[in-house]
Every structure is written in structure tokens, then in C-alpha cells.
Amino acid sequence: MKAEASAPIRLLLVDDHPVVRAGLAALVGGRDGLEVVAEAGDAEEAVSKARAYAPDVVLMDLNLGDGPGGVETTARLRALEPPPAVLVLTTYDTESDILRALEAGAGGYLLKDAPPDELFAGIRAVSRGETVLAPSVAATLVRRTASPGPVVTEREVEVLELLADGLGNKELARELLVSEATVKSHLSHIYAKLGVDTRAGAVAAAIEQRIIRR
Template sequence: MIRLVLVDDHPVVRAGLRALVEGQDDLTVVADVDGLEPALEAVQREHPDVVLMDLNLGEGRPGGAQVTAALRVLPDPPEVLVLTTYDTESDVLRALEAGARGYLLKDAPPAELFAGIRAAARGETVLAPSVAATLVRRAAPGATTITEREVEVLELLARGLGNKEMARELFVSEATVKSHLSHVYTKLGVDTRAGAVAAALDRRIIRR
């Protein structure tokens, strides 16, 4: 029997996933929780094989990537399988770098979800097709790679922050922000802040 903990901030979603998953003879949900502290408590209490993790866990709260990182440093950590609506490059990279075993989307057919859970429990990597395509594109020879810090800059640009505000958010100087912007413009082939945001959204580097 594969034991799961569900992490999602929407009770209805958790209830739906629980009902769906427990229709399988070899899967059981031992806890469903809505954030970091409850997830840590449930995992240490229940010792699940897999944690099914949403990425957006509410405004102002640690996100799924942060929860994943916290779970993966526990003794005998569970495998984490992300299940989310977001397939942007920044979300994918943050989740995988945090230690997620796989990354599926909430529009996946149930059979794909069940197979993904079983594969993650075996320690295998599980990726939605669009996520795999993102990683392949990023790794292709000659591909223009946007760094994690540049993604942060793009996200702040999308929020409409000026250079001084961005410097304050990132704990760097305005000169460093200007340098990051210059690199971003070059990599995206644009010459304006609006153009950078539009290109990043179009290439699914950041969320809308």
C-alpha cells in the first residue's frame, strides 16, 4: 500500500483528490493538509511514501517549493510529486531544485496521476509532457538560459516595480538591478521593460 499526504490550500480540492486516490486498491491518503507546518507534522507522524504537493498555498504563505525543500531535509524523507496548474519554467525549476521527484498538472487524466504516484513511490522521475518539453528546450545546445535571479527580476518587473524598489526587494544595489535588466533584455531580444515582461510571459518563463 502506497501511503500519501496531500498538500493543497483548498479543502474541496483535497477532498476530491482523496476520493479519487482512495478508489485505487494500492493507494491510501493518511493525511491532507494546507501548508508548511501541518505538512511537516503529518509527514513526521505518518511517514508517507509520497507527498502530493500543490505549489500555490495561499498569499503570504510558504509555497509548495519551500514546503518541498523543508520535507526533503527530514530524516527518511518522502518523495514529493508536484500537482499544480502552473507549468511555467520558473515554477518547474524551483520545484525540482527543491527536491521534487516529479511534476504533474491538475488537468492530467486520473490514470496518469495514479501512474505518477506509483512511479514516484518507486523513486522514478515523473514529468508532465509540457514540463518535459520545457526542460528539454532549456537544455538544448545554444538555448538562452534565464538564471534564477533573472527570473526574480522578471517577476518584479511584471509587478510594475521600479529599479529602486527591485533593489530593495532583492537586497542588491540599483547598479546590480540595471545589470540584470541588461542581461535579460539581451537574452529575450527586447529593449524595454514591457517587452521583457511580454516575452517572459509568452515563453512561459513567469506566470501571468
């Protein structure tokens, strides 16, 4: 008696670039055991399609244009019942992106230059509840764990990203909804953690250590 074939893994593709979605759909949809059931270009569409199609796995880009990004969308998807597994597929491998995505509930984090077989294996792994990390992503997490120095907080990462955009103390205070004294306190902590004494030095160190992306 012939064994019954297992049901394919149902996929939702989330990326704000239609050409990228089309390429992924062609690549993944042509693989035995994988089925693309829907696509979405932004957060609202992703959540709506997830509710409508109940995918097993969501392939999630982090940059979704002007609206909520992939991290926020991942958290919303993981709050659904039942929650789909989320596999981040992005070009960004900075520490802050990785940590925020995993904390939001992503089961895996791969980069868009991953070989197809690595992507297929990653999809199958997260559908089984396993964790999948690109080698460079795993190395970043190992470095963070092994680092003897103080860890930059999420709020400090936000300050660093605004510093990299060229904001002064008054603008930082306005953007963060805090006082200038609080901004100066954040900067003091950041300088100490990164071993620098200037704003430019902090930005350069954060980029070099892949704490922020530029």
C-alpha cells in the same frame, strides 16, 4: 498458498484549498493500492503531518497561500529522515516553477488536468524512485536544454516577476536588497538574453516563453 498483498502506498495531500483536497482524497483514496493517511493546507502542517504519519508519497501543490510555497515545503520534506517522495500536482507549468521544484527534490511534476490514470501511475512511479513529468513539462525542459541562447538565472526570474508586478528600479532595489546599479545590471543581462530593449518587452517575452507565470 495465496500471495500476501503488498502494503498500500501511503499518501499525504498538500493543497491550500479544502475542496481540492477532498476531491483528491475521494479520487485517490478509492484506488486499490493507494491510501490517503493525512492532509495539509500549508507548509507547517505538511511538515508536521509528514513527521507524524511518515507517508511514502506527498502530493504537493505549489501555491500554498500566504506562507511558504510548495517548492520550499518540498525541500523541507526531502530533508526529513526518511524523506518522502514528492509529486508536484499543480496548475503551473512555467520553466521557473518546474526547475525550482525539481531542484528542491521533487520526484515528479504533473498538472491538475492530468487524467486520473496518469496521476495513479505517477504516484506509483515516484514511490519507486522514478521521475515523472507531464508531457508539457518534459517539453519545456527539452526546449530549455536545446536552446542555444543564454539561460535566465533564478535571480533574473525574480527580477522579471517583480517587473511584471510593475515595480520601478528603486522599488526593485529595495525588494531585492541591492543597489540600483545592480538592478540596472540585471536588466541589461535580461534584455540581452531575451532579445528585447524595454521592460515591457522583457515581461512579454518572459511570459511568452513561459519563464514566468501570469
